[in-house]
Amino acid sequence: MKKITILLFALVCVKGFSQSKTTGVINLTSNMTANFTLNNTTSKVTLVLTGPSDRWFALGLDVVQFFNMSSGDVVVYTTSLNDRNYVGTVAPAIDASQDWTTMSNNVNTTTGIRTLTLERALTNSDTNDFQLPYASTNSINVAWARSSFASTSLANHGGANRGFATGTFTTLGTEDFSLNATSIFPNPSSGEFSIKTKTNLSKVNVYSQTGALVKTIEVADDSNEVELKVSGLQSGVYFLELQNDSEKSWKKVIIN
Structure with a gap:
């Protein structure tokens, strides 16, 4: 019965966040993707960027095909993330203001894919940054290279x-204050996850794909933030059963 329950809840769609819109995953090439989410409540843009873990890769913002690289905003990952700008056909110059914050940086050792979660203000005073005002940003052109x-x-x-590629923004649904709106990051990870909810959380159960209970965490004081650490588990997909006094929700996590 537990296995069936896990599979049913794993298929439930999660409601979106308030005043947010996203491009969804933009497929750039075989091992590169980009996903932009604009949040009008926090005035932040989140960029989830994937690329090869063994070489540099870059993403130019609001860059159209056949552009001359005379100017433009670009993020480049070498051994760390750099906020840069195009200055011609030479390597993009490092921006004096490093406005992107790296929220997470994970490598899947099986696939060789690096996943970066980056965050920046929607708009700022940096003339080298492409501005993303929430109300008027409905699409974004990008150029990628590796x-x-x-x-x-x-x-x-x-x-x-x-x-080159273009992403079109779609507005997400109304804000969800249930356990369904829980965020878990980084994901994938090596076994350490931060769980943040918009309501109280009483217990977290960790299950394998076969339905075996791996670990239970009792949450002190019904907090809405929990640090989950599971060591010694095989790489793969696991399910978290989140509980409080009135509801349950299921989340999928990946351990690499």
Whole structure:
């Protein structure tokens, strides 16, 4: 019965956040994606960017096909994230103001994919940054590039290792204060997760894909923030059963 319950709840769609809109996942190439979410309540943009873990990769914001690279906003990952701007066909110059914050940086050792969760204000006074005012931003053009071989030193990316894409923003639903609106990050992770809810949380049960109970955490004082640490587990998919006095919710996490 537990296995069936897990599978049913794993298919439930989570309601969106208040005054937010997202592009969803923009597929750039075989191992690069981008996902922008604009939040009018916090005045922040969240960018989830994936790319190869063994070389540099970059994403230019509001860049159209056949642009001349004379100017523009770009984030580049080498051994760390850099906020940069285009100055021609040479390597993008590092911006004097580093406005992106790296919220998480995880590598899946099986697939070789790095996942970055980045955050920045929607608008600021930095003339090198592409501004994203919530009300008027309905789409975004991006250019992507990556090294053609394993290297974190910026150099020519090779003709096949760059391209262009457009993301269209879709408004999310009304704010959800139930356990369904719980956020878990980083995800995937090596086994350490931060759980944040918009309501109280009493207990967290961790289950394997086969329905086996792995761990139970009793949450002190019905807090809405919990640090979950599960060590020694095999890589794979696990389900978290979140509970309080009035409801339950299920979340999927990945341990790499």
